[in-house]
Amino acid sequence: MARARLDIQPIEEVQSLKSRTYDALKVAIGTMKIYDAGAELRLDERALSLQFGVSRTPLREALAQLEQEGLVRIAPRRGIFIVRKTKAEVIEMITVWAALESMAARLVTQVASDDEIASLHKLVDTFDSADLDAHMGEYSDANIRFHAAIIALSGCRLISDITHGLFTHVRAIRQRTIFEKDRARRSIIDHKEIVEALEARNGERAERLVREHTLKLRDHVEQFVQLA
Amino acid sequence: MARARLDIQPIEEVQSLKSRTYDALKVAIGTMKIYDAGAELRLDERALSLQFGVSRTPLREALAQLEQEGLVRIAPRRGIFIVRKTKAEVIEMITVWAALESMAARLVTQVASDDEIASLHKLVDTFDSADLDAHMGEYSDANIRFHAAIIALSGCRLISDITHGLFTHVRAIRQRTIFEKDRARRSIIDHKEIVEALEARNGERAERLVREHTLKLRDHVEQFVQLA
């Protein structure tokens, strides 16, 4: 008798209450405009456990994880506070980003295939200087995807993880970062140069271009962005 | 009446059971020669809570933190396993280290004082090539201190934190990394060149030297270190 061949999909793994609570909290905090509030924002374990419909135990574990990531600060018998990043901390995050993404660019020239590098073209070519005026919003997304793609193509999982963690923090800042037309225009030029260096397998140059590109953003934030 | 002026010292802050348990576990895991064991090492919540004399709650929070750092893996209803880093993961960690420390070197040339940079001399001059034969063990420590000093002088707290986290993982590997005399000798030369570049405030060169120095270590591990 022929053996039945069911195309079985693995059972969806039900996530623990802890991780689901963690995700929900992260989204809630991430989308909150914490920099518009005057006073320091406080959370309450018991109130949250009621809102999420879980007991305090998984909620506490989720909060502890968020604390380790630096999104909240837990003060015993005081409360749980959403942390607002200082400008200096944001500067440091962008600096680390520059270090990691430039290393990623170097790795791309060593490990990525020609096709993979060519795929970056699409992300760059989509926006030409002429289109900028009308599509500033979309450009911002494409910009992020471009940098994420370089990191992904590096094949270094650790760099991906760390930068992903940083991005969570910077998201709140992004809402306040004004992307002027001039910066975007210059940014596109930078991106094209970066792709060229990657295609030429010029690791040194790609690394330098990426670093300088990101440090420009750092200096821009340093000069023009005001937090809190 | 004159007001009494007691020279009060702040009361020492009692650490939570969670953080103390965390530290104890980290030390216990860090000093364990996990790569010599054959089978995968498993921990047990209840047994550990008895050994540490705390309830499962703070112990679980400590374990959750260790899991996030990647030192253990918690499998529901299976057990808690000490994670053994693969060679590829170690390579990635060294790569990230190279990226961060080279950026730190660049920052040092921008923000550190002459005195601070001069202090690096002491760490380098302590060991001359001639002394190497007799003091290989000490050199290993001095080597670590040198790199930690560069990172500290960069003033970038985030780089310090990330590299400190990486070091925890690499410690277990260090026991297996043979520091041959030749590598150490070459390493001292590298260090001297790095200090010279820092003193000359040559950010580009310092960055490159540090990166190449650490990538040498990566390639050495890639070639000669065998894990698990």
Added chain:
DNA sequence: CGGTGGTTTCTGGCATACCATATAACGAAA
């Protein structure tokens, strides 16, 4: 009216009991 000391309440830390399920142990049938 202001300050001082006690008291209440609120909040996170911790302990513990129970739950769900993966795994092991066991036993009966083939």
Added chain:
DNA sequence: TTTCGTTATATGGTATGCCAGAAACCACCG
């Protein structure tokens, strides 16, 4: 003896209650 279904046990996940300490409140006294 092997195999397969059943049961027992082990183990992490979750809920809940109590505790200690900080902040807020209040009454009392100067």
